[in-house]
Amino acid sequence: MYSINHLMADRLKVRCFRKNNRGMHMKELITERLIIRPWKVTDLEDFYEYGSDPKVGPNAGWPTHTDIETSRKILESFVKREDVSAIVLKDKGKVIGGVGLHQIAPDRPYAKELQREIGYVVNSAYWGNGYATEVVKALLQYGFEELKLKSIWCAHFDWNERSRHVIKRCGFHYIYTKEETLPMLAYKVVTTHYYRLSKEEYKSLIRGIES
Numbered sequence: 001m002y003s004i005n006h007l008m009a010d011r012l013k014v015r016c017f018r019k020n021n022r023g024m025h026m027k028e029l030i031t032e033r034l035i036i037r038p039w040k041v042t043d044l045e046d047f048y049e050y051g052s053d054p055k056v057g058p059n060a061g062w063p064t065h066t067d068i069e070t071s072r073k074i075l076e077s078f079v080k081r082e083d084v085s086a087i088v089l090k091d092k093g094k095v096i097g098g099v100g101l102h103q104i105a106p107d108r109p110y111a112k113e114l115q116r117e118i119g120y121v122v123n124s125a126y127w128g129n130g131y132a133t134e135v136v137k138a139l140l141q142y143g144f145e146e147l148k149l150k151s152i153w154c155a156h157f158d159w160n161e162r163s164r165h166v167i168k169r170c171g172f173h174y175i176y177t178k179e180e181t182l183p184m185l186a187y188k189v190v191t192t193h194y195y196r197l198s199k200e201e202y203k204s205l206i207r208g209i210e211s
Contacts, residue, residue, distance in 0.1 A: 026085050026101055027146070029138045034131065035088040036099060036138060039078040043086055046095035047071050050123035059160050060121045062184045087122065087135055097122035099135050101143060104153055107176065110196070116143060117153040132166045140170065144202050151198045158191040171205060172197045 029036040039047075050056050051065035051074070058064065065071045078084050078098070087097040097120060104117040118139050122132050136154065143149045154172050156163035172195035182188045 026083065027142065029085075029142055030090070031134050031138050033090055034134055034138075035090050036085045036135060037088060039075060039084065039086045039098075041075065041079060043095045044068065044072055044075055046123075047075050047086075047098075050097065050121065050125075053124050055124045056121050058185060059157065059163070060119065061157075061182050061190075087120070087131065096126045096131065097135075099139065101139055101147075110151065113150040115149055115151040115153065116147075117155065118143075119154075127162065132163075133169050136166060136170045140197065140202060144199050149199065151196055153194060153196050155192050155194045158193060164193070167195050170197070171201065173201070 026036075026038070028038070048065060048068045048071040051071045054064045056064075065074075083102050084098060084100040086095045087099055088095050099118065099120040101116045102119055104115060118136055120132055120135055122135075140152060143152050153175075154163075154167045154170070156167060158177075175194050175196045177191060177193050180190055180192050182190055
């Protein structure tokens, strides 16, 4: 389980910028080491660097990019979308991954809640540095405190132990497992584990350190 002390410390560090009233458009977020900001067409080389890595895409449910033109087309769509952002190293200005706060339609009894699902990928060259955890915690704060969500979900395929550890460290609770078919991966059948954190659970963690 994620440390309450660390959760509170990271909560105080996250800064939000770029006011936008168009629904769920994500703001720019700044953490201790990262900037989470909208995608730019100039991010192409960094995007292709991890998009072409076979260790990255399939873990998130999408195929490895076979050429830079594939990355270019996807990046152009990201630039127009409101629910995805680039993960940037603050000290180098390098994009090392992407994150989204997506619409989700979970099973009952959660179907009517105001909720989103966090999805992320990180360049494998930067695994093991805690960047994914830092990103997820920033989106938890943003989702609950800025967007007033009632719950936030996160999921991983059964083979992805790295994501499981990130999800657990961030305080999510296991809810259910589903067999799913991935059209983008030649209709591969996978087992997906879903986790949820409610606003009440998040606030309880915060109150525990503030009291």
